[in-house]
Amino acid sequence: MPKILYESQEKYLKSLRKEPDELLKEMEKFADEKKIPILDWKAAEFLEQLIIINSPKRVLEIGTAIAYSSIRIARVLKKGAVLDTIEKSKHNIPLAEKFIGRAGLQSKINILKGDALKIIPELNENYDFIFLDADKQDYENLFLFSLMVLKKGGVIFVDNLLWHGYTAAKTVPDTFKRSASIIREFNLSFLSNGSIDASIYPVGDGIGIGIKK
Numbered sequence: 101m102p103k104i105l106y107e108s109q110e111k112y113l114k115s116l117r118k119e120p121d122e123l124l125k126e127m128e129k130f131a132d133e134k135k136i137p138i139l140d141w142k143a144a145e146f147l148e149q150l151i152i153i154n155s156p157k158r159v160l161e162i163g164t165a166i167a168y169s170s171i172r173i174a175r176v177l178k179k180g181a182v183l184d185t186i187e188k189s190k191h192n193i194p195l196a197e198k199f200i201g202r203a204g205l206q207s208k209i210n211i212l213k214g215d216a217l218k219i220i221p222e223l224n225e226n227y228d229f230i231f232l233d234a235d236k237q238d239y240e241n242l243f244l245f246s247l248m249v250l251k252k253g254g255v256i257f258v259d260n261l262l263w264h265g266y267t268a269a270k271t272v273p274d275t276f277k278r279s280a281s282i283i284r285e286f287n288l289s290f291l292s293n294g295s296i297d298a299s300i301y302p303v304g305d306g307i308g309i310g311i312k313k
């Protein structure tokens with residue numbers, strides 16, 4: 101697998117990492133063992149810092165999984181702010197509910213159960229911050245739907261835009277060919293969309309940040 105950071109830099113940053121608390125450590129271990137993809141820890145710290153800087157009142161997350169990133173977002177939200185998070189997997193929803201309960205964050209996090217492609221067009225809310233982390237083949241539509249519910253000046257944060265290094269790789273194994281090509285196309289669309297100012301950063305698995313004009 102190609103690397104986004106040199107191995108030595110990855111190791112160095114890990115050696116400096118502030119220990120996460122027991123719940124986050126348990127969730128990282130659980131996700132790793134069960135092969136449930138969650139946000140890379142560096143990207144999670146980047147996301148938390150942006151949430152702190154932006155002070156959003158209402159955040160939308162698309163792709164809850166076990167609620168690892170939901171908990172990290174909700175913990176740094178200001179008093180009264182809320183996170184709506186969308187998840188369609190019947191397997192992941194109860195896991196997310198269990199971890200949110202253990203984190204004591206039920207009053208800050210609402211799980212919207214179902215397919216985001218159906219849920220977002222029916223939302224009556226507008227959001228200050230949106231985190232997109234769902235199936236890659238849905239990214240383009242979910243991105244366009246997200247822009248409809250993102251406030252002016254709001255931020256969209258998109259994960260996996262360097263796709264394990266494969267979006268920039270000359271040779272891509274067969275199993276990653278389709279997904280790498282979908283993300284490459286998405287990146288062009290993301291960076292050229294006229295309603296946001298967008299950039300892609302080599303943090304974690306590649307983070308796109310767009311600010312709505």
Ligand SMILES: C[S@@+](CC[C@H](N)C(=O)[O-])C[C@H]1O[C@@H](n2cnc3c(N)ncnc32)[C@H](O)[C@@H]1O
Pocket residue numbers: 137138139162163164165166167168169170186187188189192214215216217233234235238
């Ligand atoms: C990468 S995981 C999310 C990880 C989570 N954001 C974290 O960092 O802890 C992607 C999740 O999105 C869900 N998902 C994918 N496409 C979706 C869609 N169209 N609507 C709702 N959920 C979706 C999957 O079931 C999966 O649980």
